[in-house]
Amino acid sequence: MNIFKMSVYFLTLLFAILIAFVKASNETQSGPSSNHPTFEIDYKGNRFLKDGKKFQYVSGSIHYFRSTEEQWEDLLQKCRLAGLNTISTYVAWNLHQPTSEEKFNYEGNLNLFKFIEIAQKNNLLVILRPGPYIDSERDMGGLPVWLLWEKPDMKLRTSDLEYSYFVSRWFDELLPKLQPYLYENGGPIIMVQVENEYGSYACDKEYTGFLRDVIRFHLGQNVVLFSTDGAADGMVKCGSVPEVYPTVDFGTESPASINSSFAVQRKYAPSGPLINSEFYPGWIDHWQKPHSKVSTEAVTTALDAMLAIGGNVNIYIFHGGTSFGFTNGANIDGGMYDPSPTSYDFDAPLSEAGDPTEKYFGIKKVIAKYMPVPKENPSVSPKGAYGKVSLKKLTGLFLPEFLTLFGGIRTHSTLPKSFEELQVAYGFVLYQVKVNFVPSDPAVLTAKQLKDRAYIYVDHEFQGILSRQESIYSIPIMARKGQTISLLVENQGRVCYGSQINENRGPGTNVTLGSNVLRNWEIFPLGELDGKKLTKYSLGLKSNLIDNYESPLTEMKNRGSGSFYVGNFTLPSLNGSVLDTFVRLDGFNKGMVWINGFNLGRYWPVVGPQVTLYLPAPLLKPHPASNTFLVFELERAPDACLASISLLGGDNGGCFINLTDIHVLDLPTPFKTSKPLFKKN
Ligand SMILES: *[C@@H]1O[C@H](CO)[C@@H](O)[C@H](O)[C@H]1NC(C)=O
Ligand SMILES: *[C@@H]1O[C@H](CO)[C@@H](O)[C@H](O)[C@H]1NC(C)=O
Numbered sequence: 001m002n003i004f005k006m007s008v009y010f011l012t013l014l015f016a017i018l019i020a021f022v023k024a025s026n027e028t029q030s031g032p033s034s035n036h037p038t039f040e041i042d043y044k045g046n047r048f049l050k051d052g053k054k055f056q057y058v059s060g061s062i063h064y065f066r067s068t069e070e071q072w073e074d075l076l077q078k079c080r081l082a083g084l085n086t087i088s089t090y091v092a093w094n095l096h097q098p099t100s101e102e103k104f105n106y107e108g109n110l111n112l113f114k115f116i117e118i119a120q121k122n123n124l125l126v127i128l129r130p131g132p133y134i135d136s137e138r139d140m141g142g143l144p145v146w147l148l149w150e151k152p153d154m155k156l157r158t159s160d161l162e163y164s165y166f167v168s169r170w171f172d173e174l175l176p177k178l179q180p181y182l183y184e185n186g187g188p189i190i191m192v193q194v195e196n197e198y199g200s201y202a203c204d205k206e207y208t209g210f211l212r213d214v215i216r217f218h219l220g221q222n223v224v225l226f227s228t229d230g231a232a233d234g235m236v237k238c239g240s241v242p243e244v245y246p247t248v249d250f251g252t253e254s255p256a257s258i259n260s261s262f263a264v265q266r267k268y269a270p271s272g273p274l275i276n277s278e279f280y281p282g283w284i285d286h287w288q289k290p291h292s293k294v295s296t297e298a299v300t301t302a303l304d305a306m307l308a309i310g311g312n313v314n315i316y317i318f319h320g321g322t323s324f325g326f327t328n329g330a331n332i333d334g335g336m337y338d339p340s341p342t343s344y345d346f347d348a349p350l351s352e353a354g355d356p357t358e359k360y361f362g363i364k365k366v367i368a369k370y371m372p373v374p375k376e377n378p379s380v381s382p383k384g385a386y387g388k389v390s391l392k393k394l395t396g397l398f399l400p401e402f403l404t405l406f407g408g409i410r411t412h413s414t415l416p417k418s419f420e421e422l423q424v425a426y427g428f429v430l431y432q433v434k435v436n437f438v439p440s441d442p443a444v445l446t447a448k449q450l451k452d453r454a455y456i457y458v459d460h461e462f463q464g465i466l467s468r469q470e471s472i473y474s475i476p477i478m479a480r481k482g483q484t485i486s487l488l489v490e491n492q493g494r495v496c497y498g499s500q501i502n503e504n505r506g507p508g509t510n511v512t513l514g515s516n517v518l519r520n521w522e523i524f525p526l527g528e529l530d531g532k533k534l535t536k537y538s539l540g541l542k543s544n545l546i547d548n549y550e551s552p553l554t555e556m557k558n559r560g561s562g563s564f565y566v567g568n569f570t571l572p573s574l575n576g577s578v579l580d581t582f583v584r585l586d587g588f589n590k591g592m593v594w595i596n597g598f599n600l601g602r603y604w605p606v607v608g609p610q611v612t613l614y615l616p617a618p619l620l621k622p623h624p625a626s627n628t629f630l631v632f633e634l635e636r637a638p639d640a641c642l643a644s645i646s647l648l649g650g651d652n653g654g655c656f657i658n659l660t661d662i663h664v665l666d667l668p669t670p671f672k673t674s675k676p677l678f679k680k681n
C-alpha cells in the first residue's frame, strides 16, 4: 500500500469517527416529536417502531441483478401482493465496479436506485445488504475479482489496509447515492446490514467496526444497522458488531428449534425485536446433485411460529431468478468443489420465471393471520412454446481469426499463468504448448492444481476432460514430439463461502506430460467471449463458412467440442406479444448460450438438475425483428450440427435448440444426495 492510499484510508476513518461523535451528541436532543418519518428499535417493547407505531416486518429477498430491469415492476408487485411489507436485496459490488478504476456501472439491471424506487411505489420498505461481501452463490461471494490482482496476498474481509481502502472507496461512491432513499429522508430503506454472516468467516471486529463507521458516516445515526449470522453462538459472537443490532438466520425448523435459534440472538441482543434475517423456503442447487426442495407445509408452519411470537422475518429467497452469464458461485462441500447452476430458482415462492407457486399462496395465508394483505392475487404468466431454432456451425475454437477476436493479448510464458495474473475475471483461457521431447506412448498429462475444468486437445483433436469436481487431474494422451497440446480452461465459478474465496483460476504452474514439466506456453485470454462481438462477427460472415483449418475428419472426431453455433429466429406475430420461454438443448452437453449478445448462462443438461435455461421476454425482440442465438459447446454437439456432415451431403435440419413452455430443473443427477452444507447465505 502506498502512502497516499494509506493516508486516504486513515483520513476517511478519522473523519467518519469524528462525524459519528458530533451526530451522536446531537441525537440525544431529538425527540419523538420531530415530524419527519422515523424507523427505530423499541428496546423496551422488543419490537420496531415505525413513525412511533409498532411495526413487524415480513420481508422477502429479491436480487435486482438476477432479473432484467423490465421485470422489476411485475416482480415487486407480486412481492407486495403476497402480503410482504418489505423486500431485501444484496448489492453486488463486483458488477457495479468491474475494474479497479473508479468507474461504476448502474446501467440496465444494475440500476439499484430504480429498483428501490419501484419497491417504494409498490408500498414496500427496503432492507439493504450492501456487503461488501454477500455470498449469494455469486462468483467470489460478490467481491470484485480484481482485488486478487491488485494485491495477490490481500486478506479479504479483514482489516487489511489495502482491502479496507478499496471497500471504503466503493462505499464512499455507493452510500451517498443511497442516502436520499433512507426512510427518514422519505425513501423506503429502513435498515442496512453490516457485512454478511461474518462470524462464519473470521472474528476481526476492527474490520466490521470500520464498516459500521463508514456506513454511519454516509448514512447518519438514525438508520438501523444490523448484522446477520448463523444461529450458532460462535458465529454470532464473532459476527456481531458493537452498536449494530445482531440478528440470526435459519430455515424451516420446529417451533422448539425456532425458540432456541432466537435464544442465540437473545444472548447478544437481550432486548429488541426477534429477527430471522434469512428464513429459507428452499435451498441452493449444485450441478450434478438433486434439485433442492422444501415443502410448503414446512415453510408455512415455521413462518407462522415466528410471526406468532412477534418475530420479524426475511424470506431468503422470495424470488431467486437467474445467475446469468458467468456470475454463479461455487461451494466447497466436504472438501469437494461444487459449482451452482445458472438457475437460482431455490424452490422459492416466486419461481425463477417470476410465477407464483403453491408456496407463495401458503405464505400469503399465514401473513394474513397477522396483518392486512392485498386481496388481489397474481397469476402464472403464459410462456412461449416457440419450438425449433435451427443452428449452423459458425467456427471451431482454434480458428486464428477467432482467437484474436476478443482483443485478448496472446501471452508467452515459460509456465502457465493464472487467470488472475492475466487479469481475466471470468470465462475461459486457452493454454497451448508444443511438445519438445519424445513422450512415452501413451503419456499421462497431469494438472494437479487445476481450477476448475480443462478440455484437452492434441493438434486440435479433442482428448477428454480434466475436472476438479471429480478430482480428475490426469489423462492418458497420445502426443508426439512436435505436436501441440491445448488446455481450454473454464472458470466454473469462484467459491462464494468460506476461506477459499480468494483462489486463483487456471491449470496451475506445474502441468506435466509423463515426468516432464511442460514449458513455453502460448496463452489466449478469451475471458467472457463477448457475445455481442461474436454475434456481430457471425452475422458478418458468408453463410457457407466452413472452417478450413479443421479437416472434416478432425471435426468428425471432435464431435463439436469447442464449437460455436448460430441461429436466427423471428417470433410469431401474435399481435406483437413476446412471452418468456425456456431453452432446451437436447443433444448438446455443456456450454454457454447467448441471445442477441446477452449471455444467458451455462447449460449442462447431461448432468442436471437444470435442463432448460430461462429466457425472459425482455431479452427477445418482437415480431418481425430477428433474434440471434449463439451456442458455445464445450464437449459434444448433436451429430447433425457438424459442418462436415452437411459437407458430406448429410441433413443439417437436425441441428437446433428448442424453445419450450416447460422449465425443467429437476433432472435425475449422477449424485443421489446433496450433503447439507453447514452454510447460510
Ligand atoms: C445538530 O443539530 C443541529 C440542530 O438540532 C443541526 O442544525 C445540525 O446540523 C446537527 N449536526 C449534525 C452533525 O447532525
Ligand atoms: C417458544 O417461545 C414462546 C414464547 O417466546 C412460547 O410461547 C412457546 O411455547 C415456545 N415454543 C416451544 C415449542 O418451546
Ligand SMILES: *[C@@H]1O[C@H](CO)[C@@H](O)[C@H](O)[C@H]1NC(C)=O
Pocket: 446, 448, 510, 512, 515, 517
Ligand atoms: C510437478 O508434478 C510432478 C508430477 O506430478 C511432480 O513429480 C513434481 O514434484 C511437481 N513439481 C512441483 C514443483 O510441484
Ligand SMILES: *[C@@H]1O[C@H](CO)[C@@H](O)[C@H](O)[C@H]1NC(C)=O
Pocket: 574, 575
Ligand atoms: C390479436 O388481436 C385480435 C384483435 O384485436 C384478437 O381477436 C386476437 O385474439 C389476438 N390474438 C392474440 C393471439 O392475442
Ligand SMILES: *[C@@H]1O[C@H](CO)[C@@H](O)[C@H](O)[C@H]1NC(C)=O
Pocket: 539, 568, 626, 627, 628
Ligand atoms: C439474423 O438476425 C440479425 C439481427 O439479429 C440480422 O441482422 C441478420 O440479417 C439475420 N440473418 C439472417 C440470415 O436472417
Ligand SMILES: *[C@@H]1O[C@H](CO)[C@@H](O)[C@H](O)[C@H]1NC(C)=O
Pocket: 387, 388, 584, 658, 659, 660, 661, 662
Ligand atoms: C421441444 O420440447 C418439447 C418439450 O418441452 C417437446 O414436446 C417438443 O417435441 C420439442 N420439439 C422438438 C422439435 O424437439
